[in-house]
Amino acid sequence: MSTSYPQYGSFPKNSEQAGADVKRLVKVPGQYFSLNEIEQALSEHRPVLFFITHGESSTGVVHPMDGLGDLCHKYNCLLLVDTVASLGGAPIYMDKQGIDILYSGSQKVLNAPPGTAPISFSDRARQKIASRKTKPVSFHLDIGWLSNYWGCDGKPRVYHHTGPVSGFFSLRESLAILAEKGLENYWKLHEETALYLHERLENIGLKLFVKEKHMRLPTVTTIAVPEGYDWRDITAYVMKNYSVEITGGLGPSVGMVLRVGLMGYNCTKANADLVVKALADALQHCKKSKV
Ligand SMILES: Cc1ncc(COP(=O)(O)O)c(C=O)c1O
Structure with missing residues (x-):
């Protein structure tokens, strides 16, 4: 079972293609699921796996994780979390929050x-994988094979595929840099830079799409498309005149939001200032309809 936001339905789509019976919980873009709503769905559908995106980058919501693990386990269900847009930029605690499988992206x-x-697995997830009765449908995502590749199963290594070795070295180095900076410091940097950006966006008359402050994803800020403007004019203007890439929404959030990503290396107040300057200029120069 999965929560379904506009875009990051890629895991549910993959699962469906692999033959899983996927039930989706749907919300209006910009909102999040209460534990109550999730519990109702778990008790109705009794899924083996519950998927949720922590940093929903198409809407700019950071989903609360507290209580979710216990809830899933109460229904004998594993909790799988996508942290592609949030790992390193927003707090998440795999063990404390009872997350069974957590993955992210390098980029x-x-x-x-x-x-x-x-990707990381809890003991509960490892047991589930080890005791499955049916074979995984895909060779590429066969975690048994992959755990052998990574030396996690205590058995001699057997050829599976040629890994992207230079990518692994880059990822290792990026994690070493993060460890040196300190994870908590990095969370703080993202939080402070996001607050700095948000305040300045509101100062030039823009409205943030996610109303509740504590639900705003620090790494990706969503701005409500200002009334009377075509969002495509704004993104094209800032790209042409400032070489700044601001994107529109994805799926149901298309036409509703402008999205600004300030994360990792790019997460600086100077970049936040540049974005605000570019947007203020775009509001002056892009065509605004009078109706
Ligand atoms: C939350 C989230 N999940 C998944 C993805 C997809 O990542 P990839 O393009 O590496 O498949 C993205 C990409 O922006 C994302 O923000």
């Missing part, structure tokens, strides 16, 4: 090239 906050994806 966002971690600043490494795309192509590798850190």
